[in-house]
Amino acid sequence: MIIIDGKQVSSDLRKELKAAVEACMQKTKSVPGLAVIIVGQDPASQVYVRNKAKNCKETGMNSTVIELPEETSQSELLAKLEKLNNDPDVHGILVQQPLPRHIDEYAVTMAISPSKDVDGFHPENVGQMVLGNLDRCFISCTPYGILELLSRYSIDTKGKHCVVVGRSNIVGKPMANLMLQKLKSTNCTVTVCHSATRNMPELTRQADILIAAIGQANFITKDMVKPGAVVIDVGINRVEDSSRKSGYRLAGDVDYEHVSEVASAITPVPGGVGPMTIAMLLKNTLQSFMRAHSIQAL
16 A cells, blocks of 8 residues: 655655746746735634745745735735736735635736636636646646646556545535546546545445545545545645643545545645645746746756
C-alpha cells in the first residue's frame, strides 16, 4: 500500500517554483505578486493567510496581506479589488473566506479579474475548465493539487472509474469535471455521489479511484471501498480527542486506519491533499505572471 505524501510533493513543488521564479526574475527583472485580503478576525482564516504569505515568500514571490476590519462595507472591498485588478505588480488576488454576512461572496468573486483569479472560482475560469481549455484558465487549487498527486505518483487513470463523493463548487464539481478531461492524470469515467445519493456504498465500491470530499469525519468506511482502489481524502475535520492538549484531532472523510487495509494507495490527513492546495495557489500565481509577460515556458 502506497501512502501518497502531499507534504513531500508540495515541498518538491515549492522548490521547483522557486527555481522558476528566479528564472522569471532573470528574464523580466520582476517576480510574481500575490495579494491576499482578509476581512475580520476569524482565527482559522488568519492562520491560513499567514501560511499562504510564508509559502509565497519562500518561493521568492511578493506577498501582500491586506487586513480589513469586520465592518468593512462591500463597496469598500470591491473598490480595493478594483485597485488590485489594475496593479501590474499583482498577478494573483485571493479573498479569504468566510466573509462577514453583510458581504455577498458571489459579488466579490465576480469583482476579481479572471486573469488574476488564482483561486479559480470566477465563472469565466470555471467555464473554460469545463470546456477543457485548461491553458486559458486557473484551476481550483484543491482539485489541481489532486491532479498533481495523481501525476507524480504515476497513478493509472485512463479509462478508470472515478467516484467523487461531494458536489461542492470548490472541490466536488470541478474535480468531477477535471477527471473527465483527456489529460495524463484524468480521462476517467466519472460518478458523483452526494447527500441525496441512494445506495452510495454500491457506487463507491465500483471506484478504481475514490475521491472523498463530503466534509464528514470517517464517512468512507472499509466496506465502501473496492480492494485495490486509490483513495484520495480531501476532508479536514475536527474530532474531539481528550488525550490531545487541544482537545481535538484532525480526521479526514475516510476512515484511514481501516480503509488503508484494502486501498492500493491513500492520502493521509493531515499531510495529504491539504499541503497541495497552497502549493497550487502559488503555481497559479506563477502561471498568471508568465501569461502577463508572454513567457511560454522556462
